[in-house]
Amino acid sequence: MKKSFDIITPQEYKKLEKRLEIVYGYGFTPFGRSILAFTKQGVCFLAFEEDEEKLLYELEKTWQKAYLVRDDEKVHEYLKNIFLHKTKVNMFVKGTNFQINVWRALLSIPDAAVTTYQDIANSINKPKAVRAVASAIGSNNIAYLIPCHRVIAKSGAMSGYRWGIDRKKIILAYEALNEIDENE
Template sequence: MLTHKDSSTYKQIEKAIKYIDENFKSHPSIDEVAKNIGMSKYHFIRVFKEYVGVTPKQFLHSVTLNYAKEHIKESKSILDSSLDIGLSSSSRLHELFVNLIGVTPKEWKEKGKDVEITYGFGQTPFGEALIGFTDKGICYLGFCDNNKKDIFQRFNQLWENANLIFNEKLANEYLENIFIKNKKYPLFVKGTNLQINVWKALINIPNGEIATYSDIANVLDKPKSARAVANAIGKNHIGYLIPCHRVIAKSGAMSGYRWGIERKKNLLEYEINKDEQDI
């Protein structure tokens, strides 16, 4: 990051952001944006990242997506949104959403309508859990104590219009594969851009290691956003697989954990001991 920002360069970056905001529907190339502010392409990419925290392409993608999310709430069809945004087809809009937030525009707009989710309760080394999964991947994993009704309600609210299919046998098979056989599954997530970026950062924390909320904020080039990061972590709906249990307060305190502080300690101890046994 730059420690002392040159005012003239800042004005150029400000001009670039304004240009992207005003022209994102026509999908300007990075060369076009750089030329508009009088910079070479590669110098522009480097300086933009230093000032804004993301690359120009990521910023353009984000602006397009945020507009799309708002526009599809009002439009009559996904195709209308695609044409208004300037994409070549509705499949391109579909790709945009899938790459960044894991759900299609239709699923976002209709809160999971027509999405088929198999779910069930089963046992894990850390107590009973509710798991939900689709043909795209696991979409929910929450631990239960004496609150199965509450856990199911959270799951149901997240995917309130989905077609839920109860299958306890298959749910137990999935949980055994995850916790005993260490099988990897894709994750089908639903969240904001920030939440998904935070969750991606969590997955990159090595097994048995810990990080602070500030560490995650720094990884995302948002050093002053530790509180927002903590809020995003609190919205994680796939426990264990998106390892929010590996994040602690800067003071070293375990801090909050949706599924209980004791379970958080047990998860960390389990991972640390497992790593030592594998050495």
């Protein structure tokens, strides 16, 4: 269940002289309209939102040095692989050590399972850093592939989701249904 994960730190990214080439595009997913972007190394951005301008703005904010090339066709292939064929794809992320540790912990949550912010904090040996864990989860730029939707509050409340609580509920319900299908 290892997904490969190329990492760049914010410092390294700042020092980049050559502009990073990023291919992006829009497409539909089971969870609504989305933007997906990728580099040679893998998917570097995936977000849900109906408004394309907002999506593009978020992408630009995250990868400010990038040279963006639009290619909806390639993006549709990616979306099909991810949401239809459930293929594992490579990812390329920018983050601090702490964020990377948190995101790795998210990747080890089994499909359709749910965990809590406290559990994630425990699993990276920082049981007191619950709040920091939550903010690291909230800064994840690759929706769905890094399954931040599987983390809820200890109280059982859905808590927050960058792309809307309702969407979090829908994704969890969808995963639960798929699980039932596979067990039949």
